Amino acid sequence: MATERKTSSTNFRNQAYLEEKCSLNELLDLVSKRWVCEILFCVEEGNNRFKSIREELTYISDTILADRVKLLEKYDLITKQYFDEVPLRVEYSLTESGRQLCGMLEMMCNFSDSLPALKSMETAKHA
């Protein structure tokens, strides 16, 4: 998983340039990683264990889920609580920032639902 970024690339420089210009770019880089929003929504709705999230998000793998919860914890959007049980039990919950972010994502979700351009493409796909 952990292949290092090449800090000498123009690819890297451009991302740094954008993040410097506006922190939105950093936030978007996080929330647009695959599965991230759905994981947030799972936790928001109380589906807060590793295994149960993995089951809800049909095709996600252990590797990715572990990576994403780690990222979300790093950005202080979720927290982990460890229970001294066997087998191991860990529960995730949203932080205050996480709750705020979820609120905004839900707004965007409503917006995207109402976007004619997106809707017509959906329909085209199913046709």
Next chain:
Amino acid sequence: MATERKTSSTNFRNQAYLEEKCSLNELLDLVSKRWVCEILFCVEEGNNRFKSIREELTYISDTILADRVKLLEKYDLITKQYFDEVPLRVEYSLTESGRQLCGMLEMMCNFSDSLPALKSMETAKHA
């Protein structure tokens, strides 16, 4: 630029699964493409020509800018107006959807500015 996606991959299936689950995933896939938000903000602020956007966004290339304005037009977030002049003149402007999206992105921008986790990483980077 136009390398076709491999529709048989699980990578593709997972993206389709997420978009089916929630259209937010489709919208995020668009706005998180590199440079997209900054292009929207340029147009919003009246910087509405190909060349001037390219100059404002220092490191962007013709190839990428052309791809992004095409995408934004496809999703009906910007429109193009052609002027019959020489040399060729094209102006972009936000659609009503584009304006709404910009509004939400600005909200998210304020949020990300206030996120302690992001801020501390910024600081760490410059240290």
Next chain:
DNA sequence: ATAGTAACTAATTAAAAATTTAGTGATGGC
């Protein structure tokens, strides 16, 4: 005739992201 302009496109290559496969530790049940 040659060079320059704006707004692009096509093909290639480099880099990053997602996925797959195979493991870990501590414990419990058979």
Next chain:
DNA sequence: GCCATCACTAAATTTTTAATTAGTTACTAT
């Protein structure tokens, strides 16, 4: 001892995305 559980990690591979290089069109200015 052997298999199972949960919540992970490491390494390798595949797929996608971004960047580079080299063009195009239709005209104008030198």
